[in-house]
Amino acid sequence: xxxxxxxxxxxxxxxxxxxxxxxxxxxxxxxxxxxxxxxxxxxxxxxxxxxxxxxxxxxxxxxxxxxxxxxxxxxxxxxxxxxxxxxxxxxxxxxxxxxxxxxxxxxxxxxxxxxxxxxxxxxxxxxxxxxxxxxxxxxxxxxxxxxxxxxx
Amino acid sequence: xxxxxxxxxxxxxxxxxxxxxxxxxxxxxxxxxxxxxxxxxxxxxxxxxxxxxxxxxxxxxxxxxxxxxxxxxxxxxxxxxxxxxxxxxxxxxxxxxxxxxxxxxxxxxxxxxxxxxxxxxxxxxxxxxxxxxxxxxxxxxxxxxxxxxxxx
DNA sequence: ATCCGTGCAAACCCTTTGCACCGGA
DNA sequence: TCCGGTGCAAAGGGTTTGCACGGAT
Numbered sequence: 578x579x580x581x582x583x584x585x586x587x588x589x590x591x592x593x594x595x596x597x598x599x600x601x602x603x604x605x606x607x608x609x610x611x612x613x614x615x616x617x618x619x620x621x622x623x624x625x626x627x628x629x630x631x632x633x634x635x636x637x638x639x640x641x642x643x644x645x646x647x648x649x650x651x652x653x654x655x656x657x658x659x660x661x662x663x664x665x666x667x668x669x670x671x672x673x674x675x676x677x678x679x680x681x682x683x684x685x686x687x688x689x690x691x692x693x694x695x696x697x698x699x700x701x702x703x704x705x706x707x708x709x710x711x712x713x714x715x716x717x718x719x720x721x722x723x724x725x726x727x728x729x
Numbered sequence: 730x731x732x733x734x735x736x737x738x739x740x741x742x743x744x745x746x747x748x749x750x751x752x753x754x755x756x757x758x759x760x761x762x763x764x765x766x767x768x769x770x771x772x773x774x775x776x777x778x779x780x781x782x783x784x785x786x787x788x789x790x791x792x793x794x795x796x797x798x799x800x801x802x803x804x805x806x807x808x809x810x811x812x813x814x815x816x817x818x819x820x821x822x823x824x825x826x827x828x829x830x831x832x833x834x835x836x837x838x839x840x841x842x843x844x845x846x847x848x849x850x851x852x853x854x855x856x857x858x859x860x861x862x863x864x865x866x867x868x869x870x871x872x873x874x875x876x877x878x879x880x881x
Numbered sequence: 882a883t884c885c886g887t888g889c890a891a892a893c894c895c896t897t898t899g900c901a902c903c904g905g906a
Numbered sequence: 907t908c909c910g911g912t913g914c915a916a917a918g919g920g921t922t923t924g925c926a927c928g929g930a931t
Contacts, residue, residue, distance in 0.1 A: 595905095597911065617896080632913040637896065655805040657921090658895065675856045684854070691863075694842055698865060702836070704827050706867040711843075713850060715858040747930090749886065769921080784888040789921065809896090810920065883931085893922070903912080 578608060588646055602628045603639045607649065607663050614652055614660040614683065654683065654712065677717035684717065730760060740798055754780045755791045759801060759815050766804055766812040766835065806835070806864065829869035836869065 585604055586596040596604075606623040607615070615623070621636045640661050643649040652660040654676060675684040695706045737756055738748040748756075758775040759767070767775070773788045792813050795801040804812040806828060827836040847858045 593910095595910075599912075630913080634897080634914080635912060638911085641897095651807070653805055653807040655803070655811075675850070675854060677856075684856075686854070690846055695865070698827070698867075702827060702838070703870040703873065704829075704836075704865065704867050705873055706865050708866040709864065710866075711863045712861065713847070713856065713858050714860040714862075715850075715856050718855040721855065721857055745885095747885075751887075782888080786889080786922075787887060790886085793922095885928105885930090887926105887928080889925090889927105891922105891924080894920090895918100896920105897916105897918070899916080900914090901912105902914105903910105905910095906908085 581608060585643075585648055588648060589642075592646060594642065594646075599624075599628060599631050599635050600639050600642075602631065603636060604643070604648075607643075607661065611663050614654075614662055616658040616660050618658070620661065650708075652710075656681075673711040673713070675713050675715065675717065677715065677720055680717065680720050682717055682719075733760060737795075737800055740800060741794075744798060746794065746798075751776075751780060751783050751787050752791050752794075754783065755788060756795070756800075759795075759813065763815050766806075766814055768810040768812050770810070772813065802860070804862070825863040825865070827865050827867065827869065829867065829872055832869065832872050834869055834871075 582596075582601065582604060589596050589600070602624045603620060605627070606620055610619075610623065613619075617633070617637050617640055620640065621631075621633050624631050624636060640649060640651075644651045644661070647664060650662045650664050652662055654660065654674070672689065673686040675686065677683070691709055691711065695709070698704045698706055734748075734753065734756060741748050741752070754776045755772060757779070758772055762771075762775065765771075769785070769789055769792055772792065773783075773785050776783050776788060792801060792803075796803045796813070799816060802814045802816050804814055806812065806826070824841065825838040827838065829835070843861055843863065847861070850856045850858055
């Protein structure tokens with residue numbers, strides 16, 4: 578964990594940015610909640626527990642900065658708020674989402690199923706893929722059970 | 730085209746809604762620009778040409794209504810505005826997007842490459858897929874050419 | 882007379898920005 | 907003394923909502 582902070586510190590410094598206490602607190606929150614997809618507000622509230630004097634604007638600025646440096650990935654599930662995901666190892670950033678339209682939960686699929694498609698895109702469409710996003714909307718496990726129980 | 734309006738009219742009426750002049754004008758704009766992914770503002774401006782007295786709120790309400798009835802699909806490319814797509818035939822709604830991060834253009838792929846994946850999801854994750862979205866971010870054909878010319 | 886649908890403007894929410902201030906090089 | 911980074915509050919942009927009006931049933 579400390580090593581990952583160091584890595585990020587170096588990424589910042591290599592571009593002329595500092596790992597300020599506020600930025601470090603923000604990064605730590607992201608590291609500690611790596612499984613979630615936190616919104617800026619989520620991050621803000623969690624950071625406030627450690628560093629109560631921090632401002633929301635700083636969190637936004639930090640997330641924006643980390644996003645530009647590709648330390649985090651900005652996600653958008655269409656619910657009106659941006660969410661932020663640490664890009665761990667390069668292998669981790671290719672994942673997909675199952676979004677339940679009933680209960681709103683979101684599950685991740687860590688496999689990357691799109692490698693072959695990206696090749697096909699390069700060949701057929703001359704499109705150089707930098708990133709992709711694959712989200713499925715549907716009804717999750719639990720909501721299906723609930724439905725069938727309530728139904729009859 | 731008239732037949733498609735009729736179909737939509739029936740979809741509305743079956744749920745107790747009317748195809749008002751404003752709604753019809755909105756639907757016609759969507760039909761006439763089926764290839765594009767119009768934002769609410771886009772639709773508003775185009776509808777205004779035909780029905781200058783219409784209000785933006787009505788357009789939003791109409792698009793929301795059509796979205797609930799699955800006449801249109803609300804899309805979100807992460808650029809901060811919702812976009813709306815007519816769901817033509819069932820075959821048409823499964824498509825993917827190539828979004829160029831340099832020039833912002835968006836190209837559609839009409840193939841549906843995800844059929845097998847959806848089956849796999851149902852089996853492995855017990856997730857009932859209603860819809861999906863697959864967007865690729867990258868550099869398009871033309872921007873690649875520009876880059877290589879400018880580069881050296 | 883009721884009620885859905887509308888236009889307008891205000892409210893809303895998330896996000897960005899202007900500005901004065903601080904603290905390290 | 908710079909200058910990047912910060913907190914605060916205000917502004918911004920897209921979207922939603924409250925409200926009174928109008929038109930169809």
